[in-house]
Amino acid sequence: MFKQFQEIGRDLYVAGLISSHGGNLSLRLGDRLVIKRRGAMLGRLQPHDLVETDLERNDSGVALASTELLVHRAVYKATPALAIVHCHPRAAIAYSLSRDEIVPIDNEASYLLKKVPVIYEEFASGTPEMAKNVAQTLSKYKIVMLRGHGSFAIGQTLDEAFFWSSVLEEACQISVYARQINEPFIEYRKGSDAYTKW
Numbered sequence: 001m002f003k004q005f006q007e008i009g010r011d012l013y014v015a016g017l018i019s020s021h022g023g024n025l026s027l028r029l030g031d032r033l034v035i036k037r038r039g040a041m042l043g044r045l046q047p048h049d050l051v052e053t054d055l056e057r058n059d060s061g062v063a064l065a066s067t068e069l070l071v072h073r074a075v076y077k078a079t080p081a082l083a084i085v086h087c088h089p090r091a092a093i094a095y096s097l098s099r100d101e102i103v104p105i106d107n108e109a110s111y112l113l114k115k116v117p118v119i120y121e122e123f124a125s126g127t128p129e130m131a132k133n134v135a136q137t138l139s140k141y142k143i144v145m146l147r148g149h150g151s152f153a154i155g156q157t158l159d160e161a162f163f164w165s166s167v168l169e170e171a172c173q174i175s176v177y178a179r180q181i182n183e184p185f186i187e188y189r190k191g192s193d194a195y196t197k198w
């Protein structure tokens with residue numbers, strides 16, 4: 001299990017989806033969960049950077065757990081997810097500042113994600129309101145953007161949740177490039193003209 005955390009944490013950092021100390025990961029193990037330690041560097045995880053705690057109530061592990069523990073608990077209780085990846089994808093965060101949803105224009109992300117909702121919380125860091133909002137949204141979607149903060153993606157494995165995160169960021173980067181090229185879209189599938197609106 002540590003190797004999974006270490007590899008995905010390193011991949012998130014190398015892909016530019018987190019800063020040196022940003023983001024967090026967790027896995028559900030029955031009525032327990034394992035989550036990154038508060039302040040640990042995802043790109044350089046060590047075995048002591050993983051904290052195991054109860055899914056329902058506080059125990060001795062809580063003091064060291066990520067500040068987003070409340071969100072992870074709420075998501076596991078509201079969804080069938082067994083893994084969560086929270087990261088700070090830069091292009092997706094930029095788009096989240098001006099939109100209520102992110103609709104990919106590229107073929108892969110359109111097929112895989114359809115659209116990604118953008119939700120808002122005034123205090124977007126581990127509050128009960130944020131936990132409830134993220135969990136409710138992830139009961140309907142694979143990934144959600146928290147405006148100006150980052151994404152939460154779910155899966156049956158960390159690999160799967162990382163995949164949704166990287167697909168979203170790639171889609172947003174493609175959109176940035178398309179806007180820089182600034183040429184009319186050529187229809188490559190039905191309804192492509194609608195994607196110019198986002």
